Amino acid sequence: MKKPELLVPAGNLEKLRTAILYGADAVYTGVEGLSLRAQQAEFTMAELEEGVRVAHQQGVKVYAAINISAWNSDLEQVSAKTGELAEIGVDGVILSDPGVLALVRRVAPTMPVHLSTQANTTNTEAVRFWHAQGVSRIVLARELNLEEIAAIASDVPEVELEIFVHGAMCMAYSGRCLLSSHFTGRSANRGECTHPCRWEYMLTERSRPDDPLIVTEDERYSYLLSSKDLRMIEYLSEILAAGVSSLKIEGRMKTVYYVAVVTRTYRWALDAALKDPEAYRCAPEWLAELDKVSHRGYTTGFYLKDKAEVFAGLNPEESYRRAYGLAGTVLQYLPEEGKILVELRNQLTAGDETELLLPETTLTIDSTTMTDEDGKPLATGHNSYRVYFQVDRPVPAGAVLRRRLTRAQIL
Template identity: 45%
Template sequence: MKKVELLAPAGDLEKLKIAIMYGADAVYLAGEAFGMRTASKNFDEKQLKEGVEFAHKRNKKVYITLNIIPHNDDLDGLEEYVQYLVDIDVDAVIVSDPGIYSIVRSVSEDLEVHLSTQASVTNYKTVKFWEKMGIKRIVLARELSLDEIKRIKEEVPNMDLEVFVHGAMCISYSGRCLLSNYMTGRDANRGDCAQACRWKYHLVEEKRPGEYYPIEETDKGTFIYNSKDLCMIDSLDDLISSGVDSLKIEGRVKTQYYVATVIRSYRIAIDAYYNGNYTKELADYLLNEIKKSSHRDFTKGFFYNKPTAEDQLYTSSSYTRNYDFVGIVLDYDEETKIATIEQRNRIFKGDKLEVFGPEKDFYNFEIGTMINDEGKEVDVVPRAREIFKTKINFPVKPWYMLRKKL
């Protein structure tokens, strides 16, 4: 049986490495232009090459986003950029615009091309059209049900289908939004979304300027465009049986800790599904693990029913955060049981922490003696990315992460 792919976001080189170490089969990312997330750090040419080499050494894949909806000037330099992507052997590019697709094909007939969710594909006839054009994979619009996905797979069995299964939901149709551009001049369709859908809104009557009426009866205003986050960790059996080939996690501007936590959970769930061990108890455990990263309330999106008011957040756009990411393991000496850790948030002597890696279980321990990079014993490690050593009485490995309950 062909195993479904787990596709992870990579907003920078460190996130790429963490996503792969925590179980992603492939990552998607952008260079310094042509991608839909200018808010993430993204990759220069040297980092792109390093990222591809890191992934390929571990038999993982790298997909590059070229999925803006471009104006004329946005096309400048695209041919040279695509040629560079071919030269460093990326596995595929993701496009939404026929003009960009034509440029990619003028550079390479062999480079694999995926069609972005920005193209709003919602039916099998459109999938057949793009199949004839040479597209290898369709990233389906978010507005499809599982039954509609099944029908598409039945009608076009040789086309790879990719769906978003976790992360922020765009209030506009498949991400094609003009709200940010209208409000701030930042074009969401060219990668510079200001997330105006997450702002607080009141109602103003035309002849009563300055008089603001809450749309709901609350003095906090109303977040009328604000969706809950998508989460399908407890519905993977339905997703996989629908015929999809790739499960995509949203979050190129999220933290390394978020990437590790979410990818780890979906990796464990996918492997359990194919091993016959995917149970409600496991899904509930993994959902709780996901909730240890910053998150909003969750929704199933369009997979089962069209969203209702229950899938929106009308009172706040803030995240729920119950844990702090406080450190990442750089090295561990099994003989002395001394771990070398890079701090990510303040750590105090006596802190009770959890440590986890790509595996299912996590471990609890209490911080004892800490030795800073000057060889001095300290009671707190306050500086960002400060290196220190401490004893951990069970084996840990590089890339393991430390978190603290708030």
């Protein structure tokens, strides 16, 4: 049995550190101007150099996405940045464009190359084809089921296969879609998707433009294109049996809080599954954890063959549920005082239900112990305040504090 890595999105340096703290084996990042996520999820070369240094200290790998559909005007930049990525020492690049592949092979011939899911690889011959072009890992299309994946893995054991196990699904074949370009001028193929497939649509009759017809199949079905979010944590033994090398979590645009919760939950689950795949059962508390991040209704995607379920009319109540949010992050643990110094990232009121996420467990924090930097009790702390809380055990820097949201905060 292969021991697949847990691969976590790192939209910036803070998220990279969070992913490492909570158990990632590898992270993937964007590269300024060259990845399929807009500016807010890309690293400058200086940040990437720092990220690689930090990750390698902890034995964690870093893959850099340069997966734009390149135009001629992009090629010079691709070539220059590939050289820099090789110097920085990233552990691989993720790409989808054959032209970018050719450039990478020329500029950095020993650089491991991962083919992005954007290339929509769905069969053994395609895997062999890309392998012959120098690709060492294929991120398979999300549209395959586990049986099909297992067949490919057994046909080409020499090629690493990566699959998504958690996160948002795309209505189109991963980003091959014009909705966002059409409505907002921001292209999904250039990393700027505004997710218009999640919007509500109406039909209008030509001569009655002011009289839209809401599209419904029944009372609960009004979202035309909206997909649910992928969640495969219950099926890790089946995934291990399929023989893939890497389990990928989607979401470079997601928050630090999301990265912390999803990474540690899959870390716990994957370790349990690897210990005894046959006996693996997903613990109810792991499902509860994954319900505590912002998400849409969950689905098993195409993996279990029931393809109809993925886009099965996500009703309005199922869109973006969240009950908890980021309260702050730990800057420092002060052992003599039994306190942590936290930088708040949202408003927190003494009495709010607050929990500290440690890599191995969750601590309840008494938010009424919140004090300011001078030690005075604080009734309410605001974003960027530095505050103290009492704790009864050591806490690593970067640990995430979450708070339960009130109904008003959720709406």
